[in-house]
Amino acid sequence: MTTVWVLGDQLTRRGPVSRALDGDADRVLMVESRAFAARHPYHGQKLALVFSAMRHFRDRLREDGVTVRYERADTFREGLDAFFDDHPEESLVAMRPAGGGADALRDLVQDAGGRVEFVANESFLCSPAAFREWDDGGQSHEDFYRWMRRRTGYLMDDGDPLGGEWNYDEQNRETPPDDYEFPDPARFPPDDTTERVLDEVRAEYDAWGAVEVFGWPVTRDDALDALDDFCEHRLADFGTYQDAVVAGEWALNHSLLSPALNLGLLHPAEVIERAIDEYDARADVPLHSLEGFVRQILGWREFMRQVYLREDGLADANQLDHSRDLPDFYWTGDTDMACLRESIAHVREHGYAHHIERLMLQSNFALTFGVDPAELTSWFHAAYVDAYHWVTTPNVVGMGVYGTDAFTTKPYAASANYINRMSDHCAGCPYDPDATTGEDACPFNALYWDFLAEHEDRLRHNYRMAGLYHHVDTKRGDELDAIRERADDVRALADAGDL
Template identity: 60%
Template sequence: MTVWVLGDQLTREVGPLSRADDERVLMIEAREFARKLPSHPHKLVAVFAAMRHFRDELRADNYTVEYHTVETFGEGLDAHFADYPGDRLECMRPASHGADERLTGLVDERGGDLALVENELFLCAPDEFDDWADEDFKQEDFYRMMRRETGYLMAGDDPVGGEWNYDTENREFPGSDYEPPDAPWFEPDDLTETVVEWVDEAFSGGYDEPPYGGDWADQEKFGWPVTREASLAALDAFVEERIDKFGPYQDAMLTGEATMHHALLSVPLNLGLLHPREVVERVLDEYEARDLPLASVEGFVRQVVGWREFMRHVYRREMPELASANQLDADRSLPELYWTGETEMNCLAEVVDGVRKRGYSHHIERLMVLSNFATSFGVRPAALNRWFHAGYVDAYHWVTTPNVVGMGSFGTDALSTKPYVSSANYIDGMSDFCGDCAYAKTKTVGENACPFNALYWDFLGTHEERLRGNGRMGLVYSHWDDKDEDERAAIRERADEVRALADDGDL
């Protein structure tokens, strides 16, 4: 038997390799993964460098590792079965929709046998989720179930501190003396540098639809963790230097501060180098040892145990319809500024610049700047989702699709009960972006009025029939009711002007 290790299952802590004795290991570095859709250079480096490091670590521990560098999975399997006819492969189920059937078909065609076993890189198994979920399941209910099942932050049957959620304490904006800790950065070794050079040569401008207009020259030097050792060091850095203020500042946005107190663990988590259980339990151990702020610890536990796990199951249950969901019938293309960063809107320019440079922005920038603008602008959810997949170092379909199509774009109500759109008020309250912006945050119409304001009110007017009955939208529609026809007409005119400016590259 051979254990087949996929590029996002790089673990010996769980799964078949945790139980393997002297089985062979198969790894296939298939370049079609990188060529199928545009990806940020740092994403490609992270995947391929992590795979090669994992291969070398296994070999150093006396595993027999077959490593095929090929264009397609089929070619890798051809080479494997040429050496081991009729072999039986064992592999954890991939998280991407349809991958089970594709991999099984490729193995069957070559006379082999593929046993797909449970993907143990998550905390909640599909059967467990499906047994729990009713027809109207909600993320908050799932999170509470997971807290009870794991015992995380529980005092018997009750949550530690008496509350399940400390969100209201986690919306602070840092003062002028705020100095965030330096982000952990890992110097690429020779192996990783070889991958960096290959990615730069093979994929800079090599797509039919290249991200960033084919210009990756402004990317920062790669420094994400791509080994188990580096990933554990990244976890230590978060727990020792960042978790204390993670909670209060998790929604804040600051010019020039891309990472602040965020965990920066999504890359090793999504590659399988870290397990969500060890990440959460490391934070909880530190919470008990150092008496860390409960709001910070609970906020992080909720992101990993509640949100990340919930995304996986929403994706699993709602695909393939989720990928094309578009309940608001949005029909506009994504503005070119998402690729170039060329806009006078300071918030968008700042966040897109960070994505271009490092393939990263934190969750509120993703939701309340990038997705907020695209949704109120009327962008097709699938188009925004494609951009997120191209732009982020931690992008995988199982996590971007529910986040972007479901929550970010409100393409479906399978995930969210309301659209996450706002005027400039929210961005001004949680960032310093508006202070130096060419647009006036207090103006809705007229010259230099902030585009977010007119787009927001125009969005509410356009979708009034669909959204007014939503109980969570009552207050905003009461404000819409206060606007007379002349004001509404001026809003529509300004929103149309904003869209035209963006389409022409002049926003």
């Protein structure tokens, strides 16, 4: 007979679990591996989220009459050994892991004396087979997104994009007025199960970050409530302020649904369709907000997974040959740079910061500082509650620090000019966003020009970067020398913990 093996990020009743619910499989197997959870200094909330969601998933299945074998073991291998000792004739069926790696899991099962059949992962809208058939190896995200819109019919109007445009980002770059109040997002206080898990995390793991303020959805019901809350209270203004960075605000109007999506508690189709229903029912939800939200889920999230599965060696890609260590303040938060200090505080407190904080603060600084892409990726992977290899690696290595040009056409490097325009942090920062050299000059500025100068051979002829080199040329000579000296000082200060 068959046992359904449910991995920790496959907490969905679609796929093989439906067989167990229908009585077509003996039982469900779930394994919590302590060694796996101790491999990185994970955020305590990330560990608690995964373990609590797994245990709630187990409990709901049991309530519905499914037999669940739940192993808490030191390693996956030990958990599998214990299972096959008791059920030597049983074979496993499991959904393919989201980020690949089925062969390694198959070996693990075979070493434990068992067999496993992998079937399609049903937590995404695009299968690897469909992507391979469509992709010529060099398709852009925009190509993918339009293809997905046509395939699914989402935001389409008789073959054309709804409203006439594929993308309304021009309207999605506003900063909120001073008196704008962001609605509080739905939070889910820990129940007894989550409290027990939090106690275990405190006692058993050398975890990073705060665990006191845990509020993530750990059940499907909570996740559906979070989806409703977002659509009812924050979707309307989501797009308008989606790129803003605001002091004192960690969530803004972002959906905060990625942790639940990436665990399988929500399916991307139901998230998109719920948002479309809200748009259809209300006159005050603008199309640019809806489209921006749908693009994140239908476009970018799915594209990142396919790129991760397509590109070999992405985890080690380092085309700029950057090798510096990640500054300690990514872990401690101890920096005078107001924008980075607060964005890292968001991660410490919640295991989360929104996409512009990730890209234009944390990644931008690491890119221009020259951090080894793999080190930054490890930090994101450990620190963010929604981070899994298939999503973190391409986002950080490709988009964040231009370790590969497999799917990005330019590095996302920026000076304080951009940060000052999109955030209100600079006004309260001891550094001067308008200065490039001198002790008080914003570190982003010297690092930015230094980065352009350092990688001129590669970037000058990039059509999306060429215009910037006109500015580099105007600084060439003493000015550029002084800027590069300031960049060296910035790196030394960061390494000494004095930035």
